[in-house]
Amino acid sequence: MNTPFAIPDNPDSACRPPSTKDFLVDRAFRALARIGVVLILALVVALVFEVGRKALPGMEKHGFDVLFGTVWDVNQGKYGILPAIWGTLYSALIALLIAGFFGVSMAIFLTQDFLPAKLAAVFRTIVELLAAIPSVVYGLWGIYVVIPAIRPLTAWLNSELGWIPFFGSSLSGPGLLPAALVLAIMILPTIAAVSQDALTSVPMKTKQAAYGMGTTHWEAILKVMVPAAATGIFGSLVLGLGRALGETMALAMLVGNANTITLSLFAPANTLAALLALNFPEAGPNEVEVLMYAALVLMFITLLVNVLGSMIMLYAQRGNK
Amino acid sequence: MIRLMKSAALAVAVSLSATSATFAAENVRLTGSGASFPAPIYLTWFKDFSKNTAGVTVDYQSKGSGAGVQDFLNKTVDFAASDSAMKDEDIAKVGEGVQMLPMTAGEIVLAYNLPGNPKGLKLSREVYSNIFLGKVTQWNDPQIVAANPDLKLPATPITVVVRADSSGTTAVFTKHLSAINPAFKEALGEGNTVNWPATDKFIKSPKNDGVTATVRQTPGAIGYIEYGFAKLAKVDFAQLENKAGKYVVPNAESGAEALAAVKMPESLVAWLPDPDGAKSYPITSYTWMLFRKDNGNPAKAKAMREMVEYSLTKGQQIADSMGYIPLPPSVVEQVRKASANIQ
Numbered sequence: 001m002n003t004p005f006a007i008p009d010n011p012d013s014a015c016r017p018p019s020t021k022d023f024l025v026d027r028a029f030r031a032l033a034r035i036g037v038v039l040i041l042a043l044v045v046a047l048v049f050e051v052g053r054k055a056l057p058g059m060e061k062h063g064f065d066v067l068f069g070t071v072w073d074v075n076q077g078k079y080g081i082l083p084a085i086w087g088t089l090y091s092a093l094i095a096l097l098i099a100g101f102f103g104v105s106m107a108i109f110l111t112q113d114f115l116p117a118k119l120a121a122v123f124r125t126i127v128e129l130l131a132a133i134p135s136v137v138y139g140l141w142g143i144y145v146v147i148p149a150i151r152p153l154t155a156w157l158n159s160e161l162g163w164i165p166f167f168g169s170s171l172s173g174p175g176l177l178p179a180a181l182v183l184a185i186m187i188l189p190t191i192a193a194v195s196q197d198a199l200t201s202v203p204m205k206t207k208q209a210a211y212g213m214g215t216t217h218w219e220a221i222l223k224v225m226v227p228a229a230a231t232g233i234f235g236s237l238v239l240g241l242g243r244a245l246g247e248t249m250a251l252a253m254l255v256g257n258a259n260t261i262t263l264s265l266f267a268p269a270n271t272l273a274a275l276l277a278l279n280f281p282e283a284g285p286n287e288v289e290v291l292m293y294a295a296l297v298l299m300f301i302t303l304l305v306n307v308l309g310s311m312i313m314l315y316a317q318r319g320n321k
Numbered sequence: 322m323i324r325l326m327k328s329a330a331l332a333v334a335v336s337l338s339a340t341s342a343t344f345a346a347e348n349v350r351l352t353g354s355g356a357s358f359p360a361p362i363y364l365t366w367f368k369d370f371s372k373n374t375a376g377v378t379v380d381y382q383s384k385g386s387g388a389g390v391q392d393f394l395n396k397t398v399d400f401a402a403s404d405s406a407m408k409d410e411d412i413a414k415v416g417e418g419v420q421m422l423p424m425t426a427g428e429i430v431l432a433y434n435l436p437g438n439p440k441g442l443k444l445s446r447e448v449y450s451n452i453f454l455g456k457v458t459q460w461n462d463p464q465i466v467a468a469n470p471d472l473k474l475p476a477t478p479i480t481v482v483v484r485a486d487s488s489g490t491t492a493v494f495t496k497h498l499s500a501i502n503p504a505f506k507e508a509l510g511e512g513n514t515v516n517w518p519a520t521d522k523f524i525k526s527p528k529n530d531g532v533t534a535t536v537r538q539t540p541g542a543i544g545y546i547e548y549g550f551a552k553l554a555k556v557d558f559a560q561l562e563n564k565a566g567k568y569v570v571p572n573a574e575s576g577a578e579a580l581a582a583v584k585m586p587e588s589l590v591a592w593l594p595d596p597d598g599a600k601s602y603p604i605t606s607y608t609w610m611l612f613r614k615d616n617g618n619p620a621k622a623k624a625m626r627e628m629v630e631y632s633l634t635k636g637q638q639i640a641d642s643m644g645y646i647p648l649p650p651s652v653v654e655q656v657r658k659a660s661a662n663i664q
Contacts, residue, residue, distance in 0.1 A: 073516035074487075143534050169521045172480035173539035253534075257485040257525035258517075267521035274485075278527055282387035282487035282513060 048299065055296045058289030066293055072259055072275075079290040081297065083259040087269035088301065091176055091255065092244035094265070095183035099244075100237050102184075103191030104226075107233070110192075111199040112221050124196065131189035139253030142182040147173055147254075150181070154266050171266035174256035179269070182250055187240040194239060198232020199225060231313050238309030245302050248273040272298040349624040354382040355389020355402035357528075358489050358547055359425055359608045362643045363402065366636045370628055377624045386489040387513060393611055399621060401611040404489025405513075406590045418614030420662045421589055423607040424632055426580055426646040428548040428571045429494050430558035430604075432536045435460065436475055442559045443468045443568045446603075449561060450502035452479055452543060454509070455518035460541060468568075475541070478522055482535045482544030485525035487513040493606040494545050500594035501564075501603075548576075549644020565599040575602035576646035585652050589659055605646065612663045622664050629660040 018026070058066070062079060069080020106127065110120045154171040161167050171177065202225055210224040226233070256268020257278065272294055283291055353363075360383035367379035384392070386403040393401035394414055402424075412419045431449060433442055444452075448464050451457040457464065461474045484491045492513045499506035509515040517523050524542075526535045529550045536544040537556060548571050551558050560568040569575045579601035583591045593605050610629075616622045633653050640647040648656070 070519075071516060074514050075510055075512045076516070078516075140534070143538050147538055170478070172478070172522055172524060173482075173535050173542065174524050174526065175521075252485065252527050253531055257527075258519060258521065258523055260519050260521060262521070264521070268524050278486045278525075279514075282385040284387065 048296075051292055051295050051299065055289060055292035058293040062290065062293070066290060067297070070259060070261065074284075074287055077286065079287070080259070081272065081275065081294050083261050084270045084272045084275045084294065085297065085301070086261045087176065087255065088245055088271040088273070088298070091180045091183060091251065091269065091271060092241055094176070094180035095187060095244045096237060096241050098181070098184035099188045099191050099240055103188050103236065103240070104195050104233055106188075106192045107195035107199055108221060108226070111196050112217075112225065124193075127192050128189050130185065135186070135247065135249040136253070138182050138186055139250040142178050142250060142254040143174070146178050146181055147171075150178065158266060165263040166265050168262065168264040169267045172256075172268070174254050174268055175266050176255065176269045177265040179251050179255040179271075180265075182254055183244050183247055186247060186250065187243050190243055191236045191240040194236030195229070195233045198229040198236065201232065202228045231317055234309070234313050234316065238306060238313075241305055241309070242302055245298070245305065246273055248277045252277050272301075349377045349620050351377065351379045351399045351621065351624055351628065352382075352397075353379065353389075353400040353402060353610070354384050354392045354398050355611075356386045356404045356489050356608055357383040358386075358404050358427060359402060359645065361549065362425055362636075362640060362645050365639065365643065366632050367628070369635070370631045374624075374627060374631075377627070379624075379628060385487060385513075386492075387487060390611070399616070400613075400625060402609065403611060404606065404608045405492050406609050407611055415613065417616070418662075420612045420614050420659060421609045422612065422629060422656050422659060423585070423589055423591070423648065423652065424610050424629075424656075425637075425640055425648065426576060426605060426607045427644070428576045428579075428602050428605050428646065429490060429497075429545050430548050430551045430571045431543055431561065432533065432546050432551050432554075432556040432558045433543045434536050434538075434540055434557070436477070436540055437473065438557060439472045439474075440557060442472065442557070443562070444559045445562045446501050449559070450498050450505050453481060453483075453498060453517075453545075454502065454505050455481070455520055455523065456504075458522065468562075477541040480539050480542040481517075481523045482532050482539070482542050483517050483523060483525055484514075484532060484545075485527045488528075489513065489608070490529070490545065490547060491515065494604060496592070496594050496606075497604045547644070548572075552644045561603050563599075563601050563603040564595050564597055565601070567599050569600060569602045571602045571604075573641045573646055575600055576605050577649065578602070579605035580607075580646060580649050580652070585655055589655060614662050615664060619664075625663050626660050629663070630657070633657055 066079050066081055067085070068082050069078065070082050071078045071080050109115070110123055115123070151171060154167075154177065157167040158170045206228055207220055207225060210220040215223065251271050252274035255271055255274055257270050257274055258268035259270055260267055276291055276295055276298070279287065279291055360381070363381050364383075367381050371378045381402075386405055389398075389401035389403055390407055390411055392398045394411060406421055407419060431444065435442070445464065445468050448457055448462070448468065458479055459476060460479055461476045466474055492511060495509060495511040495515050499509075499511045509517070517525070524535060526532045529546050532544045532546050533550060533554045533556060536542045537554075558571060560570050563569050578598050579593055579596040582596040582598040582601050583593050585591050590609070591607060593607075595603060596605060612625060616625070633648070633656060637647040637653065
């Protein structure tokens with residue numbers, strides 16, 4: 001026998017060493033997992049390399065002018081993506097504020113004994129169904145439902161409170177606010193689901209201990225449960241933000257794609273992902289270089305957000321201990 | 322048993338090779354890509370043609386004119402389609418020679434959305450070119466009111482909806498605006514994408530569908546879309562003032578008038594940035610298919626000539642109902658003659 005382990009005296013014993021089969025399965029699984037990890041890493045590296053290689057001529061030709069330019073004029077060879085960077089960050093941030101508030105509230109509502117467990121499961125499934133709706137459907141829904149619905153309110157805000165920069169222009173149709181609202185709904189399932197997992201994974205005893213000390217239901221939730229699950233909840237927000245930054249089709253339809261930089265929520269804006277999606281199909285060689293450059297910028301922003309998120313999470317974890 | 326299996330396998334192999342041989346002899350597959358503007362009618366033509374012609378299938382991918390020309394240069398397709406024909410420098414890159422054939426023509430309309438849905442809005446050359454230049458910004462602008470004494474025009478701002486993606490439609494439209502308004506030519510020029518004024522009243526939407534949806538959902542909006550599309554979507558579109566100073570409704574007749582106003586040259590590339598004629602609709606344009614003169618494959622060349630012939634005869638009959646303009650008979654003759662160059 002070629003077994004790496006000694007054959008036990010009593011094969012039926014509960015504490016026998018792993019059999020050859022166990023050993024081989026374990027080995028095979030480990031190898032498979034390793035291959036998977038290496039492949040994923042290789043894929044990321046290949047992606048960055050390929051995009052970077054194609055972006056290089058554009059970076060050499062235009063340098064930082066692309067990052068700080070505000071005009072995108074293919075005919076004159078002027079490429080500026082500052083408005084798109086601004087719009088990407090602004091729309092994602094607003095979406096995160098809205099979806100973060102509702103997503104975390106929803107997670108608390110569904111996990112902290114406000115509802116019978118079965119009903120909570122139904123609600124949870126419904127929220128997760130939102131994630132299955134295609135992006136283009138969200139875009140159409142935004143054009144035909146969201147924009148007409150918010151038009152009266154935005155008109156009132158603009159006429160009464162127009163001196164506040166956020167309400168500084170009238171909503172014509174597609175614009176930053178409708179885009180951010182739809183984006184918020186799109187990232188809501190991610191935030192709600194991950195926050196729920198975080199809250200349910202807090203040990204039962206923690207909550208019982210809080211009650212034992214005489215806290216009310218809400219004190220237990222806000223002062224004990226949420227802080228205990230903070231890392232996970234924060235992780236859900238980072239995930240949501242990452243998705244918001246990269247969302248394409250719905251935004252291309254709703255954001256208005258105008259190269260303007262303004263604080264106004266009602267003005268049309270632009271985002272990097274929409275810029276890429278709309279210009280790639282017919283781009284000439286010169287334009288492709290710059291679009292690849294823009295893609296690299298988008299990747300970098302997403303990476304930065306994820307790294308920052310992980311760092312804050314680490315910091316928070318250390319603070320907890 | 323083994324012998325039986327052997328003979329069965331042999332029979333299968335023989336029949337397989339037989340069918341593949343007949344396939345190779347008769348089945349011709351043509352692939353094309355390019356302009357999205359004529360894509361609906363092209364796809365209908367190709368479907369009918371493939372169905373009625375034994376052994377020939379035509380596939381067409383609507384990618385946009387620029388992408389089509391690119392594919393044609395890279396030789397990934399047998400033919401291409403383009404709203405802006407082909408640049409001389411690109412033609413020079415094709416060693417086999419290029420035969421451009423105008424296959425149909427279309428109009429671009431200005432769709433609008435005004436409270437109360439007033440019909441028959443009239444826009445003068447001065448006004449519509451300046452709207453897209455961002456200079457006329459209110460619906461009750463005196464110039465618009467002067468041309469439309471019967472309409473009640475609101476004091477709402479004009480929201481201009483333009484194409485966000487690169488498009489042959491934009492190229493044809495800006496070519497026309499540049500021809501009629503020197504200030505437009507100076508500031509924006511012409512092209513598949515231009516640098517539209519950066520104000521919060523200029524909105525960009527993807528594709529014809531996006532522009533149509535946005536115009537429909539935005540009170541006070543105006544946008545340019547293809548006539549066929551506007552007809553399908555049942556949006557209101559404006560009458561435009563032509564070179565002769567008359568207001569003209571876009572339809573097949575006014576488009577045919579515009580085509581008749583220009584003589585098709587030997588190269589088969591005629592532009593109508595601003596057609597003459599009292600009944601001509603001002604924004605009308607041909608759209609082309611691009612072929613190689615020397616295909617090095619007689620079967621393919623023959624199939625392509627048949628495809629062109631089909632499009633020129635049966636194809637032209639459905640043009641009107643699909644929102645395109647049939648080619649004038651003289652142009653059909655010219656195209657038919659030129660299609661003999663596809664060898």
